[in-house]
Amino acid sequence: MRRGKAIPVPVANARDYQRKRVYTWEDETLRPTWESPISELEAGFLVRFYCERHRVGYPRIRFRSSGRNAWSCRGSAELVLPPWAMVDVVLYHELAHWIIGDQARYPGLDDSHGPIWCSLYAEILATGLARSRSSIVAEMIDSGIEVADPL
Numbered sequence: 001m002r003r004g005k006a007i008p009v010p011v012a013n014a015r016d017y018q019r020k021r022v023y024t025w026e027d028e029t030l031r032p033t034w035e036s037p038i039s040e041l042e043a044g045f046l047v048r049f050y051c052e053r054h055r056v057g058y059p060r061i062r063f064r065s066s067g068r069n070a071w072s073c074r075g076s077a078e079l080v081l082p083p084w085a086m087v088d089v090v091l092y093h094e095l096a097h098w099i100i101g102d103q104a105r106y107p108g109l110d111d112s113h114g115p116i117w118c119s120l121y122a123e124i125l126a127t128g129l130a131r132s133r134s135s136i137v138a139e140m141i142d143s144g145i146e147v148a149d150p151l
């Protein structure tokens with residue numbers, strides 16, 4: 001039997017030192033609430049709502065029929081969402097990347113999953129999940145995640 005190739009493990013990226021902690025926190029605290037998928041229409045509405053609130057341009061949403069990753073891409077100005085990512089908190093995660101990546105609005109502040117991004121993500125989650133920002137930030141800090149002051 002032929003074995004598959006080993007998947008290369010990314011070298012630790014000092015600039016994105018919190019990514020794994022953020023993913024773990026999401027899995028432990030947010031994933032259990034992933035009960036109601038959102039429609040393409042709702043995704044479009046949420047993108048417009050948060051982009052207008054932060055005064056950044058809209059990305060186009062590309063809905064994929066399959067795939068393992070969701071991502072935002074400034075180059076092609078799109079959010080790419082496979083079916084598993086059609087959940088509000090995944091969209092909020094990608095929107096936080098999109099919004100903080102707007103160099104005209106937030107020059108030099110894109111820190112991947114760093115404290116500034118976490119601050120924005122907590123704000124978006126608080127609005128989207130109708131929770132207090134401070135309780136979300138407290139959970140993040142309890143999980144060893146650094147969060148900057150509100151933007």
Ligand SMILES: [Zn+2]
Nearest residue numbers: 093094097113
């Ligand atoms: Zn991310």
